[in-house]
Amino acid sequence: MVVSPIIEFFSNIFNPILDPVFGILLKLPPFWGIFFITLIVTLITTLIYKKMTDQEVLRTIKEDMKQIRKDMNEFKHDTSKLADLQKRSLEKSMIQMKETMKPMLITMLPILIIFGWFSTHLAYYPIMPEDQFSVNLTFKDITGTVDILVPNEIDVIGEKTQEIRDNKAGFFLKGEEGDYTLSFNFENKTYTKDVLITKERKYKDPEKYVNENLVTIKTSNAPIKVLGLSWFWTYLVLAIVLNSLLRKVLKIH
Numbered sequence: 001m002v003v004s005p006i007i008e009f010f011s012n013i014f015n016p017i018l019d020p021v022f023g024i025l026l027k028l029p030p031f032w033g034i035f036f037i038t039l040i041v042t043l044i045t046t047l048i049y050k051k052m053t054d055q056e057v058l059r060t061i062k063e064d065m066k067q068i069r070k071d072m073n074e075f076k077h078d079t080s081k082l083a084d085l086q087k088r089s090l091e092k093s094m095i096q097m098k099e100t101m102k103p104m105l106i107t108m109l110p111i112l113i114i115f116g117w118f119s120t121h122l123a124y125y126p127i128m129p130e131d132q133f134s135v136n137l138t139f140k141d142i143t144g145t146v147d148i149l150v151p152n153e154i155d156v157i158g159e160k161t162q163e164i165r166d167n168k169a170g171f172f173l174k175g176e177e178g179d180y181t182l183s184f185n186f187e188n189k190t191y192t193k194d195v196l197i198t199k200e201r202k203y204k205d206p207e208k209y210v211n212e213n214l215v216t217i218k219t220s221n222a223p224i225k226v227l228g229l230s231w232f233w234t235y236l237v238l239a240i241v242l243n244s245l246l247r248k249v250l251k252i253h
Contacts, residue, residue: 011116018117026201030122031226031234038238041114045107046246052103058253061096065089115232119205122231124221126203127195129177132157134220135193136170137184140213149183150175154197179204186214193217 025033068089075081127133137146146169147161154175162169173182175197184191191214194204206221226234246252 009116011120013116014113015117015120018113022117022121026121030224030231034118034122034226034231034234035238037114037118038235039242041110042239042242043246044110046243046250046252048107049100049103050250050252052106053099053253055253057099058096061092061099062253065092068092118231118235120203121201122224124203124206124223126199126201127197127219127221128199129197130174132172132174134170134172135182135195136168136218136220138215138218139164139167139169140215141167142213144187145169146214147185149185151178151180153178154180154182184214184217191217193219195219 022033022037025036028036068085072082072085072089075085135148143164145161145163148156148171149160150156150173154173157172157174160171162171177197177199179196180194182193182195184193189212191210193208196202196204203221204219207216207218209216224231229237
């Protein structure tokens with residue numbers, strides 16, 4: 001999963017602030033870490049929504065729309081009446097959209113911030129010190145060899161020059177704890193890939209797009225899965241469920 005530039009932008013700015021706040025949750029199993037953070041974010045965005053909307057107007061629209069749907073079913077064979085009901089339904093929908101648009105735009109900010117934090121802490125497991133990991137390169141339809149250059153703290157297991165076969169080449173490595181830059185020489189060009197080796201729940205984005213004859217460089221960080229779902233889909237499912245429950249408890253329309 002390649003992190004989008006927008007998510008990366010927010011993670012670079014806000015991660016130093018969020019790490020001390022949410023860092024303790026990284027000691028929990030991934031599901032519970034995602035659950036508690038989703039609960040906090042959903043509660044904040046739900047309260048913002050309630051504060052910034054006219055709940056009485058939304059309640060009235062909800063009741064009106066329910067009656068309109070009932071009338072549309074009753075007069076479904078009356079073309080003139082049905083057209084009038086559809087017009088009223090559209091008008092109500094536009095009022096509802098106008099009422100909810102502002103809090104929706106505002107709550108996008110905390111969601112983007114938390115997405116940035118999720119993507120750098122809960123999408124993959126870290127590469128641990130002295131654990132073997134791989135770096136795999138994919139190419140366009142091309143042949144040749146590629147060389148790897150590594151810092152002194154990292155060992156290359158096997159040859160430092162690999163032949164490109166079936167548009168792929170790979171290296172096996174292990175190293176001490178630290179933040180490193182790997183270099184790859186191919187067709188008289190040098191390409192780099194950052195890699196973080198740590199015991200903490202941190203990592204650099206495993207996949208880097210180059211999009212030349214060399215297409216991608218990818219480290220073998222194992223993805224975190226919760227019941228087979230990535231952090232994004234786990235967050236989305238939890239957010240929908242928690243949002244529905246919180247709206248009922250707080251009586252939000």
